[in-house]
Amino acid sequence: MTALIEAKNISKTFSRGGVxxxxxxxAVKGINFSLEEDKPEIFAVIGESGSGKSTLARxxxxxxxxxxxxxxxxxxxxxxxxxxxxxxxxxxxxPIFQNPFEAFxxxxxxxxxxxxxxxxxxxxxSRAEADAASDQALRQVGLSLDExxxxxxxxxxxxxxxxxxxxxxxxxxxxxxxxxxxVSMVDASLRMSIVNLFGDLRDRLGLSIIYITHDLATAYYIxxxxxxxxxxxxxxxxxxxxxxxxxxxxYSQQLRAAVLSPSATLETITPTH
Amino acid sequence: xxxxxxxxxxxxxxxxxxxxxxxxxxxxxxxxxxxxxERNEIFGLAGESSSxxxxxxxxxxxxxRPPLELVGGRAQFAFLPDAPTIHQAAPAAVAAxxxxxxxxxxxxxxNVLNPLRRIGATFRDFALPHxxxxxxxxxxxxxxxxxxxxxxxSxxxxxxxxxxxxxxxxxxIALAxxxxxxxxxxxxxxxxxxxxxxxxxxxxxxxIQREMxxxxxxxxxxxxxxxxxxxxxxxxxxxxxxxxxxTRDVFAAPRHPYTRHLIHSLPRIGDVTQxxxxxxxxxxxxxxxxxxxxxxxxxxAMDICRTVQxxxxxxxxGHRASCHAISEGGS
Ligand SMILES: Nc1ncnc2c1ncn2[C@@H]1O[C@H](COP(=O)(O)OP(=O)(O)OP(=O)(O)O)[C@@H](O)[C@H]1O
Ligand SMILES: Nc1ncnc2c1ncn2[C@@H]1O[C@H](COP(=O)(O)OP(=O)(O)O)[C@@H](O)[C@H]1O
Ligand code: SF4
Ligand SMILES: [Mg+2]
Ligand SMILES: [Mg+2]
Numbered sequence: 001m002t003a004l005i006e007a008k009n010i011s012k013t014f015s016r017g018g019v020x021x022x023x024x025x026x027a028v029k030g031i032n033f034s035l036e037e038d039k040p041e042i043f044a045v046i047g048e049s050g051s052g053k054s055t056l057a058r059x060x061x062x063x064x065x066x067x068x069x070x071x072x073x074x075x076x077x078x079x080x081x082x083x084x085x086x087x088x089x090x091x092x093x094x095p096i097f098q099n100p101f102e103a104f105x106x107x108x109x110x111x112x113x114x115x116x117x118x119x120x121x122x123x124x125x126s127r128a129e130a131d132a133a134s135d136q137a138l139r140q141v142g143l144s145l146d147e148x149x150x151x152x153x154x155x156x157x158x159x160x161x162x163x164x165x166x167x168x169x170x171x172x173x174x175x176x177x178x179x180x181x182x183v184s185m186v187d188a189s190l191r192m193s194i195v196n197l198f199g200d201l202r203d204r205l206g207l208s209i210i211y212i213t214h215d216l217a218t219a220y221y222i223x224x225x226x227x228x229x230x231x232x233x234x235x236x237x238x239x240x241x242x243x244x245x246x247x248x249x250x251y252s253q254q255l256r257a258a259v260l261s262p263s264a265t266l267e268t269i270t271p272t273h
Numbered sequence: 274x275x276x277x278x279x280x281x282x283x284x285x286x287x288x289x290x291x292x293x294x295x296x297x298x299x300x301x302x303x304x305x306x307x308x309x310x311e312r313n314e315i316f317g318l319a320g321e322s323s324s325x326x327x328x329x330x331x332x333x334x335x336x337x338r339p340p341l342e343l344v345g346g347r348a349q350f351a352f353l354p355d356a357p358t359i360h361q362a363a364p365a366a367v368a369a370x371x372x373x374x375x376x377x378x379x380x381x382x383x384n385v386l387n388p389l390r391r392i393g394a395t396f397r398d399f400a401l402p403h404x405x406x407x408x409x410x411x412x413x414x415x416x417x418x419x420x421x422x423x424x425x426x427s428x429x430x431x432x433x434x435x436x437x438x439x440x441x442x443x444x445x446i447a448l449a450x451x452x453x454x455x456x457x458x459x460x461x462x463x464x465x466x467x468x469x470x471x472x473x474x475x476x477x478x479x480x481i482q483r484e485m486x487x488x489x490x491x492x493x494x495x496x497x498x499x500x501x502x503x504x505x506x507x508x509x510x511x512x513x514x515x516x517x518x519x520t521r522d523v524f525a526a527p528r529h530p531y532t533r534h535l536i537h538s539l540p541r542i543g544d545v546t547q548x549x550x551x552x553x554x555x556x557x558x559x560x561x562x563x564x565x566x567x568x569x570x571x572x573x574a575m576d577i578c579r580t581v582q583x584x585x586x587x588x589x590x591g592h593r594a595s596c597h598a599i600s601e602g603g604s
Contacts, residue, residue: 258469
């Protein structure tokens, strides 16, 4: 039983503000979790805005160096991967970011991103191979290379862009996908088709997915386990359905109670004064 | 409530025109849309991704740049009586109404905060000229406003990249609402917030709106937010408005099959049945289906739907929908 990824008491401290008023922000404070190599799962991270979810994701991707603790990916300390091993690591751990609008440069055609991932991380050695890999990945998200080729990001809606972003992440055939709010920009129906796609990738390709979201309903629906974060700490964790059906921590209970539904009325939101 | 609406949209059409591989294409993202927004109301716009919501409100806000073109119709604000659309108004007149009369929270605008300016400086750049007062009073106003959005005043000394997505999104809402404008346009402004903060932010938007008697055009694909926040609701499908009415009425008795789908397809906690979403894909707006644009995905489609575009008809007081099944009495 080996870990695909293991977080050992990791933390991250930033300092922010002017020269005279520097503040230390403890964005992540000692988090532990582990995903097993031979047990692909969807691991949801939910919690307060500003609670350190994206910071955690950036540490896993090796973008931020942890201030304390260790992240081990397939036996290797992410922080100590030599330059030569970076590309191989990045092929195995692929991100899907919070916002489709910031994921793509408006001046670059969308197929460029797929081609680039296919050649840099996916082992494609010719245009035809790169195109085939791109098309295959796009088809997994309900698009095709024909539809995307030559188009710029602004020609697609947010939902379409997010599907391209997921396809791009699939091109290098990763083991772990880090999806930071991948569905927040898209409608309920597309949201369901994207999380169903995640479930399918888990079951069919044995991919593990760390799914950061504010959408409790899809976290409940698709994820196997989850953690709930607040102020840089995990306040509750466990099997997703168990935790969300019967939250124990007061913050989790508040979160569960704040979900809006079509039966909610104007009176249920209290104006702040 | 005054009888004259603050915004009247009439037969508005805006298309993307471009040449792709030598073939000219026209994406009819806003196709013949009409509705009114009254003073002192929150008008919600719903619809799936790529149905044209953003394009519609960009057109209303006058942000029309190639390849987007205004093809016809009007979108007239009461405070700009001489211009059929903001796009056709004099630049000086448009500058005069910004912030105080009209503010616009663009989709994804949290990512276009000036990366080189601290948040506090951005507030001074935009809001100080309109609010005036001493530096101390201004700072107190800004701090109090941020607190309503659950933001610590320390964000004022941060650069945008030092804030989380949800914090930046609240900063853009704060910027757009601090001058308490008469009309606020907001495109998916709460997508990056956790549900507790989202509830507070919606509460704040509503209390500002009620305090000031302002109007809000609020775009979101999230039907839970519409049910909670909006007074009226317009539903878009493939560049067209298919249903409009009081939010309460639309939720209680949706008349268009697409609206019914939107309301009933909401995933809920506790529900693990496999939800497949709507069959088929959103139509290609460069070549939309003839007749009713919804017919390839509609469970009620009849022969007439494949050829004849259904007209908007009254289905109740202030409630309109466009579907052949209604006129046939089949709904
Ligand atoms: N580069 C940075 N420099 C300084 N502070 C930072 C930086 N990145 C994040 N922070 C701070 O760390 C905290 C956690 O931010 P993070 O982006 O991880 O939150 P999050 O949980 O992803 O929130 P959201 O749900 O709003 O996206 C915040 O207080 C934020 O201001
Ligand atoms: N700059 C553009 N050029 C061509 N087509 C565009 C452009 N921007 C958006 N579109 C198209 O217009 C349609 C409506 O998009 P949009 O208004 O963003 O939808 P929504 O906001 O409802 O998700 C989509 O088909 C999209 O691909
Ligand atoms: S007009 Fe026909 S196809 Fe269109 S929504 Fe009504 S029944 Fe369905
Ligand atoms: Mg985040
Ligand atoms: Mg949009």
